[in-house]
Amino acid sequence: MTVAERSALSPSQAREFFREGQVLPTAGISAGYAQANLMIVPRDLAFDVLLFAQRNPKSCPVLGVLEAGEVSSELLAGGDIRTDVPKYVVYENGVKVAELTDLTEYWRDDLVTFIIGCSFTFESALMDNGISVAHIDQGVNVPMYKTTTRSSTAGAISGPMVVSMRPIPASQVADAVRITSRYPAVHGAPVHIGNPEELGITDLSKPDFGDAVKIPEGSIPVFWACGVTPQAAVMESKPSLAIGHAPGHMLITDIKDAQYQVP
Amino acid sequence: MTVAERSALSPSQAREFFREGQVLPTAGISAGYAQANLMIVPRDLAFDVLLFAQRNPKSCPVLGVLEAGEVSSELLAGGDIRTDVPKYVVYENGVKVAELTDLTEYWRDDLVTFIIGCSFTFESALMDNGISVAHIDQGVNVPMYKTTTRSSTAGAISGPMVVSMRPIPASQVADAVRITSRYPAVHGAPVHIGNPEELGITDLSKPDFGDAVKIPEGSIPVFWACGVTPQAAVMESKPSLAIGHAPGHMLITDIKDAQYQVP
Numbered sequence: 001m002t003v004a005e006r007s008a009l010s011p012s013q014a015r016e017f018f019r020e021g022q023v024l025p026t027a028g029i030s031a032g033y034a035q036a037n038l039m040i041v042p043r044d045l046a047f048d049v050l051l052f053a054q055r056n057p058k059s060c061p062v063l064g065v066l067e068a069g070e071v072s073s074e075l076l077a078g079g080d081i082r083t084d085v086p087k088y089v090v091y092e093n094g095v096k097v098a099e100l101t102d103l104t105e106y107w108r109d110d111l112v113t114f115i116i117g118c119s120f121t122f123e124s125a126l127m128d129n130g131i132s133v134a135h136i137d138q139g140v141n142v143p144m145y146k147t148t149t150r151s152s153t154a155g156a157i158s159g160p161m162v163v164s165m166r167p168i169p170a171s172q173v174a175d176a177v178r179i180t181s182r183y184p185a186v187h188g189a190p191v192h193i194g195n196p197e198e199l200g201i202t203d204l205s206k207p208d209f210g211d212a213v214k215i216p217e218g219s220i221p222v223f224w225a226c227g228v229t230p231q232a233a234v235m236e237s238k239p240s241l242a243i244g245h246a247p248g249h250m251l252i253t254d255i256k257d258a259q260y261q262v263p
Numbered sequence: 264m265t266v267a268e269r270s271a272l273s274p275s276q277a278r279e280f281f282r283e284g285q286v287l288p289t290a291g292i293s294a295g296y297a298q299a300n301l302m303i304v305p306r307d308l309a310f311d312v313l314l315f316a317q318r319n320p321k322s323c324p325v326l327g328v329l330e331a332g333e334v335s336s337e338l339l340a341g342g343d344i345r346t347d348v349p350k351y352v353v354y355e356n357g358v359k360v361a362e363l364t365d366l367t368e369y370w371r372d373d374l375v376t377f378i379i380g381c382s383f384t385f386e387s388a389l390m391d392n393g394i395s396v397a398h399i400d401q402g403v404n405v406p407m408y409k410t411t412t413r414s415s416t417a418g419a420i421s422g423p424m425v426v427s428m429r430p431i432p433a434s435q436v437a438d439a440v441r442i443t444s445r446y447p448a449v450h451g452a453p454v455h456i457g458n459p460e461e462l463g464i465t466d467l468s469k470p471d472f473g474d475a476v477k478i479p480e481g482s483i484p485v486f487w488a489c490g491v492t493p494q495a496a497v498m499e500s501k502p503s504l505a506i507g508h509a510p511g512h513m514l515i516t517d518i519k520d521a522q523y524q525v526p
Binding site: 043046047050051053054055062065067154155181182184189262263 | 328
């Protein structure tokens, strides 16, 4: 499939493509539609996860929740959350036990699914407004860093705030703030601008997740709360079972990016 | 205590005043600080309540949650949620069983407290911007109506959307939208403007809660999602125990109204 063909897939076509077992990172698929992070936990941990999201809305913006045992919703009309994401990661007691393309064998009727906003949406908005995104230009994954700032704890769930970094030309930093603040459902405005040491980041060239990017002369490192934060925190609590998506292999939703813009 | 003295109380002074057993509606107390609705339920219903809030953010904006057994938080520093609200209403199996000024005898370690935004905050903003608020001018409680629109269901919790109504001069309706949309934490923008029949409201002079207001010539009825919505829905689910505040007798928080303004 060509890049143009992937971009033109409808969300339901893309989900069907993955349901049939195809495995691809989802960047560039179904252009204009929101992609989302996945976090699936047993019902007995669901209140703590939702409360963690309520207390950490920038890192954990909830787009939708499938109640215990539900496998579809209007975010993925006609779809099935157990098969429609290209790749899943299964954790037992906080340890990764499987990567797979179909969750059916792990599914239980007490599993609750959280669908969490992803920064792909605001990256499109940045580019549409003439702000280039370094990791896209450089053809790599966005660099992500564990910080020394803790997320707000909720019940059993606690962990470090994880941030993504995009270098932005100094003359465009204010515009990047303005543009991303209009997308609170997908991490919103930056949490930090220009002083990595204060977040406990000593070397930008060594991200904890993703890839390093070259920082263009005159650009400032700008940090956004990252969707890896809830996954990292849930893992720290070592639940009996938790399931996420594999990095970069997101759920394609039926919601247009533009619908998440405010005001 | 004079009106000016009530207005000048700090939030902690106001909470102490109520802790000592005073009973007063809270309108006008601790000017500039956010007042909040209360909803206390057993832990086994807490996920459904929080999910209801996530799915109905306009009627149920969560400002904070006290986890099971907690009685204080940074929203009421040094305070105690069991004593610091002027009047509570206790429901068992959906039926009101008590109104009281101290919850101690009903308190259990599995109770979770939801602190929910209240429109007092945006009413101050409307008046600061030159838009008069009819029920305040007329010295009555805001009129509230059950609508035929259903809230989004979450688990066991389901009910009608309840709205409050403020008549706004036609030339100021757009301003009222703009101003209140900047306060998403306290119900935000209106849900409906100008056609009560469509909400199933046949007679504006007969509100389901609160008081009727005279609608000035040339004013349009504007409807906001109302904090009574979650209480009404939780009651419909007939939980073994649920506790709210008495209408108009709110929790005074330490958070300034201005902090809830975006962007």
